[in-house]
Amino acid sequence: MAKSIKEIARELNVSKSTVSLVINHKAEQARISKELERRVLDYVEKIGYKPNALAKSLATGRSNTIGLIVENIGDSFFGPFALHVEELLRKKNYHVLYSSTLGDPQNAQDIIDFMLEKRVEGIILAPTINLEEHQRKILEHKVPLVVFDRNSPDIATHYVHIDNGDSSRKACSYLQSIGCKNFGLITIDSDQPQMLARKDAYLKFCAETGMQSRILQLPYHRLKQKGISALQSWVAKNVGLDGLFFTTNYLCILGLKSLRTEGREGFDFPLFSFDDHELFDILNPKISCIQQPLEPLAKTCVRVLLKEIDRGISSPKEYVISTNLIKR
Amino acid sequence: MAKSIKEIARELNVSKSTVSLVINHKAEQARISKELERRVLDYVEKIGYKPNALAKSLATGRSNTIGLIVENIGDSFFGPFALHVEELLRKKNYHVLYSSTLGDPQNAQDIIDFMLEKRVEGIILAPTINLEEHQRKILEHKVPLVVFDRNSPDIATHYVHIDNGDSSRKACSYLQSIGCKNFGLITIDSDQPQMLARKDAYLKFCAETGMQSRILQLPYHRLKQKGISALQSWVAKNVGLDGLFFTTNYLCILGLKSLRTEGREGFDFPLFSFDDHELFDILNPKISCIQQPLEPLAKTCVRVLLKEIDRGISSPKEYVISTNLIKR
DNA sequence: TATTTCTACTAAAACGTATTAGTAAAGATA
DNA sequence: TATCTTTACTAATACGTTTTAGTAGAAATA
Incomplete structure (x- = not known):
C-alpha cells in the first residue's frame, strides 16, 4: 500500500540506509553527495512518502x-x-x-x-x-x-x-462577607479526597464561626430527577437557609434546575459554585464561584x-x- | 525495560514462536502441549508482560x-x-x-x-x-x-x-407558529456550507411568507466583546424585531450576554438556537432550539x-x- | 523393519525503520 | 609506489512481533 523505504531504495537503485539517512537530514553527516540527496528528496516528495511511525517508534524507542x-x-x-x-x-x-x-x-x-x-x-x-x-x-x-x-x-x-480546602474556605468567607449567615453545603456522596476536603473546610468554618452546618450529600449516581427532588425537599425542610454552596458546578446546575422546576423564577439567596461554568455570569442572579485555572x-x-x-x-x-x- | 517475547523465550528455554503462539491463544492449533502452555502462561502472568503494540501493529498491519x-x-x-x-x-x-x-x-x-x-x-x-x-x-x-x-x-x-436547511426551516415555522412575525437571524460570517444552508432556509422562508429578512453576520474571529456590541447596536437599529434565531448555540450565548449587559433582565421576545445547550432549559425565558442528536x-x-x-x-x-x- | 503419520515444537522470514560498522574507489602523502 | 585519508556510500543488525514452513523424534502402519 504505502511505499516503504525499501521500495524507494530499490526504485532509485540505492541502499535503504541512504534513503533513511537523507530523509532524516543526516545526509551531510553521512557524506551523502548533494546530487544523491536531491534525487532522494525529490522522489520522496513526488510520491508523498509518509514514514511508518510504528516502525520508527519501534526502532527508536520513542x-x-x-x-x-x-x-x-x-x-x-x-x-x-x-x-x-x-x-x-x-x-x-x-x-x-x-x-x-x-x-x-x-x-x-x-x-x-x-x-x-x-x-x-x-x-x-x-x-x-x-x-x-x-x-x-x-x-x-x-x-x-x-x-x-x-x-x-x-x-x-x-x-x-x-488547594481544595483553602478554596472552600475562601468560598465560605466570601458568602459570609456578602451577608449569608446560614448557608448550606450541597455535595456528593463520595469519598473522593477533593470532595472531602471541600466539605471539611466548610465544617471547620462552621465550627469557627458558630454557624450551624447543614449538609446535603447526594448519591453520585442518579443525579438527574431523583437528585432534583431530594434537593427540593431538603431545601424546604431547612428553613432559614440564606445561601447554598455547591461543591461542583454540575451540582449547582442541578440546584438551578430544581429551583426552577419548583416554579421559582429568581432566587431569594445567593448560590455559589465550586468550578465555573460558561453561563454562570449571565444567569439570574449571577453565580459566584471558585474557578480552577485550567x-x-x-x-x-x-x-x-x-x-x-x-x-x-x-x-x-x-x-x-x-x-x-x-x-x- | 519491558520484557520482550525474546527474553521470555530465553528464560523459559523455548522458542519465540512458542511464546507468541501461546500468548495469542493459538497453542492448541499449533499443538503446543498443555504443560508448556501453562508454563508460559504462568510466567507471562507473573512478570506482567505487556506486548508491544507497535511491533504487533507492524507485524499485523493493524x-x-x-x-x-x-x-x-x-x-x-x-x-x-x-x-x-x-x-x-x-x-x-x-x-x-x-x-x-x-x-x-x-x-x-x-x-x-x-x-x-x-x-x-x-x-x-x-x-x-x-x-x-x-x-x-x-x-x-x-x-x-x-x-x-x-x-x-x-x-x-x-x-x-x-439536514441544515430542513432544520432551519422547521425553526422558522416554529417561531412563526408562536407568533413571531418579524424575527431576525444572527449568523456567522463564514462560508461553511452548513451555515449557508441555515441562512438560505431563512431567506427562503422570508420570501415565501413575505416576512422582511433581517440578518446580522458576525465575523468568526473576535466573537467576544466586539460581537456583543455589534449585536447590541444591530438590535437597537432594527425596531420591530420580535424574535431572534441564532444559527449556533455560541452565538445564542453571545446574544444572551449582550442583552444582559444591556441591563435587560428578561427578554421581550423569544430566542431560538441552532444546537442545544445544557442550560438553555433553565434560562429565563427558556430557549427553544434545534437539537443535533449526538x-x-x-x-x-x-x-x-x-x-x-x-x-x-x-x-x-x-x-x-x-x-x-x-x-x- | 521400512515407511508413513503424528506430536510438539522451532527456524526463518517479514513488517519498516534507525544506526553503526564497514568498504571500494579516489585522492593525498611520503 | 606503497600507505594513509577521505569520499560516498552500503551491509548488517536491531527493535518486538506474527506467521508459515520445516523438523526431530515417537508412534502407528504395512
Whole structure:
C-alpha cells in the first residue's frame, strides 16, 4: 500500500540506509553527495512518502505519544483541560491518546493496559476510585505519570492539584462577607479526597464561626430527577437557609434546575459554585464561584510530565495551583 | 525495560514462536502441549508482560486506532460527540487518537500527517475550511474517511450530517407558529456550507411568507466583546424585531450576554438556537432550539467507518440524521 | 523393519525503520 | 609506489512481533 523505504531504495537503485539517512537530514553527516540527496528528496516528495511511525517508534524507542486519561472528555472541565494539554504538547511534537474512564475501574484498567502496550511515553491521569493498583502498574513499567485533580493518598506520584480546602474556605468567607449567615453545603456522596476536603473546610468554618452546618450529600449516581427532588425537599425542610454552596458546578446546575422546576423564577439567596461554568455570569442572579485555572493546571501537568520523560523519573512532588474567586 | 517475547523465550528455554503462539491463544492449533502452555502462561502472568503494540501493529498491519479530528475537543458539541465515539469504538476494541484543529489549516495539516504516519485505520473528520487537499491525501493513502458536520462539496467522501436547511426551516415555522412575525437571524460570517444552508432556509422562508429578512453576520474571529456590541447596536437599529434565531448555540450565548449587559433582565421576545445547550432549559425565558442528536450522529460515523475498514473502501454516500425541535 | 503419520515444537522470514560498522574507489602523502 | 585519508556510500543488525514452513523424534502402519 504505502511505499516503504525499501521500495524507494530499490526504485532509485540505492541502499535503504541512504534513503533513511537523507530523509532524516543526516545526509551531510553521512557524506551523502548533494546530487544523491536531491534525487532522494525529490522522489520522496513526488510520491508523498509518509514514514511508518510504528516502525520508527519501534526502532527508536520513542512513540511521541502521551496518554491522557480523564473521567469524561465531554464534560466542561475535562474537555477544555484536554484542549490545553493537546495544544501544549503539540508544540513539543507530542500527540495525545485520550480515553474517558466514565468512573468505571474496568474501563480504566483496559485503557491503561492499552496505553502501556502502545508504549506511550508518559501518562496524565485524573484517577477515579480504586485506581491505586493501576497507578502502581504504570510506575512499575517505568512510564512517567502525572496525576491531577484527584489522587490516591497512599501512592506516591507527581500530583498536580488545587488547594481544595483553602478554596472552600475562601468560598465560605466570601458568602459570609456578602451577608449569608446560614448557608448550606450541597455535595456528593463520595469519598473522593477533593470532595472531602471541600466539605471539611466548610465544617471547620462552621465550627469557627458558630454557624450551624447543614449538609446535603447526594448519591453520585442518579443525579438527574431523583437528585432534583431530594434537593427540593431538603431545601424546604431547612428553613432559614440564606445561601447554598455547591461543591461542583454540575451540582449547582442541578440546584438551578430544581429551583426552577419548583416554579421559582429568581432566587431569594445567593448560590455559589465550586468550578465555573460558561453561563454562570449571565444567569439570574449571577453565580459566584471558585474557578480552577485550567491553563496553569494543564501547563503544570505537561511541564512536569515532559521533564520526567526527558530526565527520567524523579521522586514524586506535589504541585498546588491556586484558584480564583470569581465574584459576581 | 519491558520484557520482550525474546527474553521470555530465553528464560523459559523455548522458542519465540512458542511464546507468541501461546500468548495469542493459538497453542492448541499449533499443538503446543498443555504443560508448556501453562508454563508460559504462568510466567507471562507473573512478570506482567505487556506486548508491544507497535511491533504487533507492524507485524499485523493493524493499529487498532482510529483518528478523530474536530475543531475543538473542549466545546460543548465536539466534546460529548467525542465521548460517544470513544465509547462506541471501545466496544469494538478500537482506540481514539484525537486532535483539535482550532480551525487552523496548518494544525490540520500536521494532525493528518501524524495520523497517517501512525497508521490509523480510519479517520473521522469535521473539516474546517481549506481542507479539501488533505482529505484527498487521506483518500490517496487508502485510509477510510468519514466526514461529519461539515463537508467540502467538491470532494467525494462518506458524509454524515444533519439536514441544515430542513432544520432551519422547521425553526422558522416554529417561531412563526408562536407568533413571531418579524424575527431576525444572527449568523456567522463564514462560508461553511452548513451555515449557508441555515441562512438560505431563512431567506427562503422570508420570501415565501413575505416576512422582511433581517440578518446580522458576525465575523468568526473576535466573537467576544466586539460581537456583543455589534449585536447590541444591530438590535437597537432594527425596531420591530420580535424574535431572534441564532444559527449556533455560541452565538445564542453571545446574544444572551449582550442583552444582559444591556441591563435587560428578561427578554421581550423569544430566542431560538441552532444546537442545544445544557442550560438553555433553565434560562429565563427558556430557549427553544434545534437539537443535533449526538449519539445517532456518532453511531453513524462509527458504523460507516468500521464498515469501510472491514470491507474496504466503498463509494461515498451521504447519511442524513434528522434533528429534534425542542420547544420550551 | 521400512515407511508413513503424528506430536510438539522451532527456524526463518517479514513488517519498516534507525544506526553503526564497514568498504571500494579516489585522492593525498611520503 | 606503497600507505594513509577521505569520499560516498552500503551491509548488517536491531527493535518486538506474527506467521508459515520445516523438523526431530515417537508412534502407528504395512
